[in-house]
Every structure is written in structure tokens, then in C-alpha cells.
Amino acid sequence: MPPPRPFTYLDGRQRWPAEQGYFLFVSRERFQALEDGRRVTDLCSQSIGELPAGAKRKPMICFSGSKKGEITHIARAEVRYGAESGRDRLDMWNHKELPHALRISAIKKELTGPQAWRAAKALDGGPCSPAAFMVVMDALKKADPKVFKIADKLIDRRPPPGDPEPTASRQNWAYQRDAVITALEIARLPKELFRSPTQLPEGKRPPKSVFDSDKEMKSIEDILVLRDAAIRDPDWQFVTEQLYPAKTFENGATKLTVVLANKLELEKQLGVDLIYVNETLNAVAFVQYKMLRGRDGEDGYRPDGQLDVEIARMDAAAKMLAACGVDDSCDGYRFGTDPFFLKFCKKLLTHNDQGHVPGYYLPLSYWRKLVATPQARGNRGGLIVYPETFGRRHFTPSAFIDMIARGWAGTTTLQTNVLVPYLAEIMRGKTGVVLAVETTQSGDEAPEEQPELVERKFVPPKPRHPGRKRKVIQL
Known part of the structure; x- marks a missing residue:
């Protein structure tokens, strides 16, 4: 059993109106390194390919795993800064480990609509656009309601509080x-x-x-x-x-x-x-x-x-x-x-x-x-x-x-x-x-x-x- 984390990088109750996602698959060794890092601060980062400007600094949900074709963890994520030359840095926190590994093929079977091809491409690894993300979430709800509930809880679309009255x-x-x-x-x-x-x-x-x-x-x-x-x-x-x-x-x-x-x-x-x-x-x-x-x-x-x-x-x-x-x-x-x-x-x-x-x-x-x-x-x-x-x-x-x-x-x-x-x-x-x-x-x-x-x-x-x-x- 992993040791308890001393603190959470970002509070889970923070508003997080995620409308896009990212599917991250890395080697077992790299995945273990990310696990070791997040056990200390709940924050881990991974260098990824450069994202479009419109996708940066936007709330997203990251689906990750150490074996291509399987998801074992879900977390909040955002690309704020660049990493190496020509690459970006994906920051992840508020990690949730799934009760069981979920195969990507099970989600693909439930994809429907004109954006299904974009969603299928994203499921193989990489960014998931807002339109494709909606298709993925609908398919996830049909493929595994329990995993969908875990992912949906990380999304908080509550309207922001009103501006404070300047008393x-x-x-x-x-x-x-x-x-x-x-x-x-x-x-x-x-x-x-x-x-x-x-x-x-x-x-x-x-x-x-x-x-x-x-x-x-x-x-x-x-x-x-x-x-x-x-x-x-x-x-x-x-x-x-x-x-x-x-x-x-x-x-x-x-x-x-x-x-x-x-x-x-x-x-x-x-x-x-x-x-x-x-x-x-x-x-x-x-x-x-x-x-x-x-x-x-x-x-x-x-x-x-x-x-x-x-x-x-x-x-x-x-x-x-x-x-x-x-x-x-x-x-x-x-x-x-x-x-x-x-x-x-x-x-x-x-x-x-x-x-x-x-x-x-x-x-x-x-x-x-x-x-x-x-x-x-x-x-x-x-x-x-x-x-x-x-x-x-x-x-x-x-x-x-x-x-x-x-x-x-x-x-x-x-x-x-x-x-x-x-x-x-x-x-x-x-x-x-x-x-x-x-x-x-x-x-x-x-x-x-x-x-x-x-x-x-x-x-x-x-x-x-x-x-x-x-x-x-x-x-």
C-alpha cells in the first residue's frame, strides 16, 4: 500500500470545467517514475508533443496507463508551460486509480456520431478535442458506468461565483x-x-x-x-x-x-x-x-x-x-x-x-x-x-x-x-x-x-x- 500523500496539489473541489482530454500511454518504467513523483506532491508531469495554441491552459481530463490500449488512472491535467524544444509539458494531479483496467477497444465499440473518427484517433494516444471528448464521455458511460462516474466527478462545471461587491x-x-x-x-x-x-x-x-x-x-x-x-x-x-x-x-x-x-x-x-x-x-x-x-x-x-x-x-x-x-x-x-x-x-x-x-x-x-x-x-x-x-x-x-x-x-x-x-x-x-x-x-x-x-x-x-x-x- 502506498504511503499517504502529505497534501493535494490542487484541491479537488476547485472548479474544473474540463471540455477536452488527453490519452497518455507510457512505458512501465516511466509510469512508475510518475507514480513515485505524485506520491510526494500529487503532481507529476510528462513531456508530450506540442499542442495547438487553443488547447493550452485549458482544463482537461487525462486518461493514462502503462500499457497501450488500457487505462488504469484518470486525473485532472493542463498544459501550462513548454518542455523540451518543440514539446509541451502535461501537468497532472488529483489522480484516481480505477478499480480495474479498462480496455480502449471497449470504448471504441460505443463510439457514435460524425466525430467518432476523431474520438477513435484520440483513444490511440494524444489530445482529444472538445467535440471528440463529448463522444468519448458518452461512449465511456455505456462501456463502463463506474469508470465514467470517476471521470465525471473530476469535472466541475459549476458557474463561477459572482464578482465581489466592492464594499x-x-x-x-x-x-x-x-x-x-x-x-x-x-x-x-x-x-x-x-x-x-x-x-x-x-x-x-x-x-x-x-x-x-x-x-x-x-x-x-x-x-x-x-x-x-x-x-x-x-x-x-x-x-x-x-x-x-x-x-x-x-x-x-x-x-x-x-x-x-x-x-x-x-x-x-x-x-x-x-x-x-x-x-x-x-x-x-x-x-x-x-x-x-x-x-x-x-x-x-x-x-x-x-x-x-x-x-x-x-x-x-x-x-x-x-x-x-x-x-x-x-x-x-x-x-x-x-x-x-x-x-x-x-x-x-x-x-x-x-x-x-x-x-x-x-x-x-x-x-x-x-x-x-x-x-x-x-x-x-x-x-x-x-x-x-x-x-x-x-x-x-x-x-x-x-x-x-x-x-x-x-x-x-x-x-x-x-x-x-x-x-x-x-x-x-x-x-x-x-x-x-x-x-x-x-x-x-x-x-x-x-x-x-x-x-x-x-x-x-x-x-x-x-x-x-x-x-x-x-x-
Whole structure:
């Protein structure tokens, strides 16, 4: 008797509306190798001939055996990736062993209809088209009802659940999750390090953050240790004063600390911002999330008073940053002077989708110009934007992440040095924000003690107009 499998690769209750099949016959030695592999992870793969493009990434049922002309196992299968040159890889899971071997000849005898010849060809080995698959399943039901029942149970044609209603709590959950994944990708860390359900978990007590169910979530004491080990800038000491959930992601020499700076319940939060502090390249970027209405954003977004409040907060920071002077260094070079971005989300992620909430990134300075154009006005003259309003003038998630990760956008090095007090003010505020601090560790360098907090003065570069009094910014 084979040992019990520790886990199932894909849950058998997952929707699997298979409409095509594959008949796989391999040698006894190869079949035994597949058996040994699936006993560990329930997943095994076989290199097969290249399939038509329309058959790839489509749910299918695989009938397999170690002797040509006999079926002994049935499983769910899909071709997602290529294998060797000119070949594809067939992934199989949720295997079901038949109570007895079923001969292919018994199925062929029951084939009827104009597609019977296609079905007969597929039964000899290879892909089975949707039309031929229906003929095969009808013939299988007549040839062996028990085997048909096993195969039919692997097919789940239930309609997909409806799109989640974008309530305030669900939106905030999606924003928090999207912000953490964005921070991971900016830091070039695998997003698989962060495991969080796509949808807000249902229950009597709604979670306060996407880290609530994470056993590795840092408490305030852990944050103190984390600061000593990774955050060397004394200006970040204010993080240790916060009673906020935090989590550290590590990959090689890169350590990313994500702090969710709000302990209020999601229903009571007004929104979630992403503040990404790239210590490696000395840049800070801000993202404010907004939701377009409608199933796919077709009902647009109408700016409200809340957005005005948030923009005013950004303006206050920009006014302070403007006093930093011009950064002429290579490290401080940026494409533009605007570190603030708005992300307009089309809809929440549905079902088991992973990754980013689909949407559009716009610099705040471009948004100001856009709302002043006729394109941002509705039929009655009201201010409203739609996905088509942006056209091609927006950043995709991948483009935005690459731009921030490489330091082409965000605050300059001079601005970053004076930005921490402003961030501290936001951290102590009422609006939910996500703060991500990226640091690069060095195995040879480890601070033995926390640097003392000292009063520092920042003197801007030499002014371009001699005779004018220099500005001294007190930290």
C-alpha cells in the first residue's frame, strides 16, 4: 500500500470545467517514475508533443496507463508551460486509480456520431478535442458506468461565483494586499513569500489587516529588535513607537520590512496608501488608491472631498520638499519631480486570481492637468474619469514597479533625507498607510549598538544665485 500523500496539489473541489482530454500511454518504467513523483506532491508531469495554441491552459481530463490500449488512472491535467524544444509539458494531479483496467477497444465499440473518427484517433494516444471528448464521455458511460462516474466527478462545471461587491472593507483589504505585493516586487522579492487570501475572510470578527492570520507577524517588541538589526538610520526610531502589525521578508541580502500603520478595523478605515522607502537608492514613492465603479470600471470615478483632503496632505509634503534645493547628483536624478501617484483600480480580484488589483497609475501632477481638460467632464459637465479617459497615458503595474525599483521616480536623495519627519506625522495619523522599508544587509557589517540620536542640520547645495541667504532646515 502506498504511503499517504502529505497534501493535494490542487484541491479537488476547485472548479474544473474540463471540455477536452488527453490519452497518455507510457512505458512501465516511466509510469512508475510518475507514480513515485505524485506520491510526494500529487503532481507529476510528462513531456508530450506540442499542442495547438487553443488547447493550452485549458482544463482537461487525462486518461493514462502503462500499457497501450488500457487505462488504469484518470486525473485532472493542463498544459501550462513548454518542455523540451518543440514539446509541451502535461501537468497532472488529483489522480484516481480505477478499480480495474479498462480496455480502449471497449470504448471504441460505443463510439457514435460524425466525430467518432476523431474520438477513435484520440483513444490511440494524444489530445482529444472538445467535440471528440463529448463522444468519448458518452461512449465511456455505456462501456463502463463506474469508470465514467470517476471521470465525471473530476469535472466541475459549476458557474463561477459572482464578482465581489466592492464594499469599503473589501476594498481596503484589496488595497492592503496589493500594497504589500507591490512592495515585494519593488524590492525584487518573490511575491510568493506573502500568502494572503484574495478576498476578505468572512467571519464575525473582521480582520484588521492582511497580517492578522500570519503567525510571523511582528509585535512591538519584535519591531524594536528589527530596528537594531536592520534599520540603522536613527530617524526611523519613530517606527518603534507604533503599535502596528509588521512583517519582515528576506531573500539573500535583501530585507523588506512592511508596517501596516493602522489598527482600526477595515470598515472604519478611509483608505490605504502605499509609502515605499527605498533605502538602497534613497528614494520615496507614494501611492493613493481609488476605485472605479462598475463591474470593470465602466461607471468611472467621481473625485470627492476625501480626495481633496488627501491631495492637500500630499501638497503639504511637496511644499516641505521644495525647500531641499536641487539635487545635481547621479544618485538623486529622477525622471520628474513628482513622487506622488494615484492608482485607479478597475475592480477587485475575483475567485482565486492572484497578483495585483488591475488598474492605472498616474502621477499626481498629471492628474491635476487631466481634471482640467474636457475629457474629464461628463455629459452634464461634472468631473468624472473612466478607463478610456486615461488612454495610453498611464503606467501599468509592471512598469510602475520597475520604475520605482530602479530609482527613476520618487523623491531625490536630498528630499529623502528630510522626509522622515513628515512620514512620522502620517504614521501617527488616522489614515491607514503601508510603510515598506527596504534595506540591503552586509554579512561583514553589523552594528554593535544603536547609534545615538543627535541633532543634525542639512545645508542645501550652493545656490545658483549668489547673494541670497541659504535656507537651513532643522531636523
